[in-house]
Amino acid sequence: MAPCNLITDVDGVLVGHAGDERLGSGATVVLFEAPVVGAVDVSGGGPGTRETALLDPAQTVEGIDAIALSGGSAFGLDAGSGAQAWLAEQGRGFAVREARVPIVPGAVLFDLLNGGDKAWGRYPPYRELGYAAIAGAEKTFALGSVGAGFGATTVNLKGGLGSASALTRGGITVGALAAVNAAGSAVVADGPWFWAAPFERDGEFGGRGLPASFPSAALEPRTKGSVRASTTLVVVATDATLSKAQAKRVAVMAQSGLARAIHPVHTPLDGDIVFAVATARIALDDPLLGLTELGAVAAQVVARAVARGVYEATALPFPGALPSWRDRFG
Secondary structure, three states: OOOOOOHHHOOOEEEEEEEEOOOOEEEEEEEEEEEEEEEEEEOOOOOOEEOOHHHOOOOOOOOEEEEEEEOOHHHHHHHHHHHHHHHHHOOOOEEEOOEEEOOOOEEEOOOOOOOOOOOOOOOOOHHHHHHHHHHOOEOOOOOEOOHHHOOOEOOOOEOEEEEEEEEOOOOOEEEEEEEEOOOOEOEOOOOOOEOOHHHOOOOOOOOOOOOOOOOOOOOOOOOOOOOOOOOEEEEEEEEEOOOHHHHHHHHHHHHHHHHHHOEOOOOOOOOOEEEEEEEEEEOOOOOOHHHHHHHHHHHHHHHHHHHHHHHOOOOOOOOOOOOOHHHHHO
C-alpha cells in the first residue's frame, strides 16, 4: 500500500470535489499536473460520457488534462465544461497553432431520484460544480459522500467515493478512485462483509473479512430495479510509462476489480466505466509481464476503492434515504 492509500499517491495526480447538500449531488475532478496518456473501457449497458472517443489508441490526441466525474446523469456532463474553463484560465490544453483546447474526458452517474432538490431552473449547476472541484484539487481529499459520490447509492446501502493505492514489485505506483452508485451491492447479502474483503489492506474498510458460510440468498442478484439509476465510475492512475494501447489494456483488466467488489455488475442498468491514465515516470521492466502485473494490481486497487467508498459514506439527509454502512454496523 502506498503512503496515503489514495490515487494521489501517483505523482502528478490531484483530486478535487464539490457538492451541494440541497441538490444531493456533486462532482469530482482528477487533475493532472501535466498531460497524461489515457484510455477507457466501458462495460456497463447505460453509460453517459464525454470526450471518450479521443481516448481510442487510433485517435490523434495523446495527452489529457483532467477527468471529470459527476452525478446528475446527462446533465452532469456539464462538469467537464467547468473543469475545461479552469484549465483554459491556466493556459492548459491541446495546441492548435496559438489556440489551446483543454482535453477533459468525463462520465456521469444517475442520482436524480435520491431525494435532493433537482429543480435547478434553466441550467443545471454541474458546470460550476466542475469548476469548483478542479479549482480545489489537492493531494489529499475526502472519501465517502463527497463529490461525484455525494448522492450515490447501491441497492441496499449508501454509496460513495473511495480510493486506494498499491505498489507493484518493481516499485510502480497504482491508484484508483471510484464513485460507487451500483445497481447491485458491495456487501455480501445485507452485510457487514464486503465482496472485496480478500483484497483488503490494514482494515481499510472495517476488517470484517468474509462470512464463515455464505447466506443462502447471498448469490441471488439483487438490483435497484430502476432503469438508468446506477453506474460506478472509476479512474485508475499509474506512474508507469504506457502507450495508449497499453493503458487500454490496464483499463480492461481493472474492470475485473468491479466484478470482485459488486454483485451483480456491468448490468444493462449500469454505465460502469474505467479510465486508465499513465504519468510516465517509470518504465516497465517488461512490456508484457510488467503490463500483466500492472493490470492485476489495478484490479485489486479498484476493488478496494469500491469498498472504501461504501464504508466511508454517510447517509443523505432526506426522508427515506438509504442507511450508510456505518449506520448499520458501526
